Amino acid sequence: MQTKLTKAERKLNRFHNHEIPENEVLVARELTKTYFQGDYHIKAVDNVFLRVRRGEFVSIVGTSGSGKSTLLHMLAGLDTPTSGQVFLDGYDIHSMDDDQFSDFRAKKIGFIFQSFHLLPVLTAKENILMPQKISGDTRYPSYFDTLTRMLKIDDRLHHLPSELSGGQRQRVAAARALINKPDILFADEPTGNLDRDSAGELIDLLLATRAELGQTLVMVTHDPAVAARADRIYHMENGVLREQKPE
Ligand SMILES: Nc1ncnc2c1ncn2[C@@H]1O[C@H](COP(=O)(O)OP(=O)(O)O)[C@@H](O)[C@H]1O
Numbered sequence: 001m002q003t004k005l006t007k008a009e010r011k012l013n014r015f016h017n018h019e020i021p022e023n024e025v026l027v028a029r030e031l032t033k034t035y036f037q038g039d040y041h042i043k044a045v046d047n048v049f050l051r052v053r054r055g056e057f058v059s060i061v062g063t064s065g066s067g068k069s070t071l072l073h074m075l076a077g078l079d080t081p082t083s084g085q086v087f088l089d090g091y092d093i094h095s096m097d098d099d100q101f102s103d104f105r106a107k108k109i110g111f112i113f114q115s116f117h118l119l120p121v122l123t124a125k126e127n128i129l130m131p132q133k134i135s136g137d138t139r140y141p142s143y144f145d146t147l148t149r150m151l152k153i154d155d156r157l158h159h160l161p162s163e164l165s166g167g168q169r170q171r172v173a174a175a176r177a178l179i180n181k182p183d184i185l186f187a188d189e190p191t192g193n194l195d196r197d198s199a200g201e202l203i204d205l206l207l208a209t210r211a212e213l214g215q216t217l218v219m220v221t222h223d224p225a226v227a228a229r230a231d232r233i234y235h236m237e238n239g240v241l242r243e244q245k246p247e
């Protein structure tokens, strides 16, 4: 039986590229970001091609200023490319209008920032449930309990971010990023603002949660030991992305 598409689904379908294989959850082509400043310009991201398969853990390493955040933001639709394309789940995300993309993002993309980005006036629980509020998503009612238990924040849910440690705040941010079971989770130096012990704990919990869920993960990190745990490692230098070949 054929199911009838809703109007929103039909609109979204226009951005679907059927030539992209189903298991390639993230595809970037000729992705470039140029910043113009007066008479000169900086190619922060320079002609990047990338393919990430469903369930993969990919890490990106590189010196400060090499373009890692700019790349990650464009892959997640938080920033607009100067040229090139990003397909998420086969959908060309930079061609959608704001309303379409806002809904798409809330359902399909999770993002963990170095500086947490929690809303200070909301409790941990309210922060975690924010993406569901935005998308009206009620597909996974018991997921909240599972996730907060896995990330060991189930006893901190009624606290404000200011009442939590850095490690706990980042675990709340991780739960928020995962609450809608996104197709892909991005993390931009998630341990950058944590001390060594909380950093280690966060990575252990994040990777254990990822293993449990089979979640696709693209993580920028400056820690070679963390990068080495990924299925594939990329190096970024002057905006150019290169895959490290396995030895
Ligand atoms: N909004 C901006 N305007 C101008 N230049 C920028 C802007 N954002 C980043 N850049 C420049 O782009 C380059 C890459 O920055 P970024 O992506 O933050 O690198 P990384 O995350 O690897 O440290 C740097 O040279 C940075 O100064």
Ligand SMILES: [Mg+2]
Residues within 6 Å of the ligand: 068, 069, 070
């Ligand atoms: Mg950065």
